[in-house]
Amino acid sequence: MPAGRLSVVVTRRLPEPVETRMKELFDVELRDPDRPMSRDELAEAMRRADVLVPTITDSIDAGLLAQAGDRLKLIANYGAGVDHIDVATARQRGILVSNTPGVVTEDTADMTMALILGVTRRIPAGLAMMQSGEWPGWSPMALLGGRIGGKRLGILGMGRIGQAVAKRARAFGMQIHYHNRRRLRPEVEAELEATWWESLDQMIARMDVISINCPHTPSTYHLMNARRLKLLKPSAVVVNTSRGEVIDENALTRMLRAGEIAGAGLDVYERGAEINPRLRELPNVVLLPHMGSATIEGRIEMGEKVIINIKTFADGHRPPDQVVPAML
The missing domain is CATH 3.40.50.720 (NAD(P)-binding Rossmann-like Domain)
Structure with a gap:
């Protein structure tokens, strides 16, 4: 792995342009087939990744965060809502959380x-x-x-x-x-x-x-x-x-x-x-089956925001869409 490339685990399939760009920038694990990760799979992913890219289908609570190793430093959520992530516990453990506001x-x-x-x-x-x-x-x-x-x-x-x-x-x-x-x-x-x-x-x-x-x-x-x-x-x-x-x-x-x-x-x-x-x-x-934000344009924009958050973090800066408990 080239020096400085972050290890990124993505929990669901994302639009092809987003996945391709992630492969160019990071040491990324893409999800195939496209099904939600089990709790055990999520725990394992959080132990081996620098960055986790979850979605609303992944419940990341205090119990899961307790199983994360010292390696995980950023949860770059693919989506605006973060009620499925225990942001306060993540912050206590030194893990940043970002989201993708405004896109949908x-x-x-x-x-x-x-x-x-x-x-x-x-x-x-x-x-x-x-x-x-x-x-x-x-x-x-x-x-x-x-x-x-x-x-x-x-x-x-x-x-x-x-x-x-x-x-x-x-x-x-x-x-x-x-x-x-x-x-x-x-x-x-x-x-x-x-x-x-x-x-x-x-x-x-x-x-x-x-x-x-x-x-x-x-x-x-x-x-x-x-x-x-x-x-x-x-x-x-x-x-x-x-x-x-x-x-x-x-x-x-x-x-x-x-x-x-x-x-x-x-x-x-x-x-x-x-x-x-x-x-x-x-x-x-x-x-309707939770399709309010389901446009290809919106999904690609969400992915672009995730990439910017990860890239900014990798460059040593605060992700532009960082979420802190006081915002919730």
Whole structure:
């Protein structure tokens, strides 16, 4: 191995241009076949690597970090969310953590609008009818959905993605409302024509569509719990493209089944790939397989950010996207 080349272990397959560039720069182990590493495989990888490149499918907790040798110095996460990594314990052990913020903003906002339209305009029901060959022809009362122009959109979490959703929704004629830990600057609020609510409870009781765009942290776990979901109007729709843990999925499923909420569009789930089977059966729900950021352009940009973080670290500098516990 040439002097100075870092040993890098990547836990999942990445776009070909990203893998090729990594091979040029580092002593890299690529993942083949593309399946999540077991806990034992992750522990072994952390013992032999200078840098680990994990994804959201890798849970790196205090127990795993305790098994890491002295060699591991950087966890360069492929993705913006780091709730699957115990950042505080990593820091205590002298391991830096970086992520890839900002890359998925536009793609995720696009998918949020797709889900809003998918649920309100009953697109999956129409698609299923066409694919089954059971369409009897046009009818004035068939597959009636709702118009989104003029409706109130309540955005929970007004960071990069929340603001990108607001811009798109304004173009569709929706009225923008939001709840955030911090109120936006007046000029940003004015540009988005957004109304701030200090009280989440008061906001969601008045909205036609709720868009979840906040990260998963201890303070946002089940932020949309059974009590809050009961505040929604029966005609309201809930869309989530952030983290499944923000919604009490069992409570949401019960209310959707009972007709107490009109519909939901979900790209993320509380237990990852283990989706409540009762949720799958509901006709008023659009379920997607965590594909909000799934564009080839976005995936390559994420890889480029990972490479810059590793290269900057290798050059003896602080990775530009380093994550510290105070940020979470």
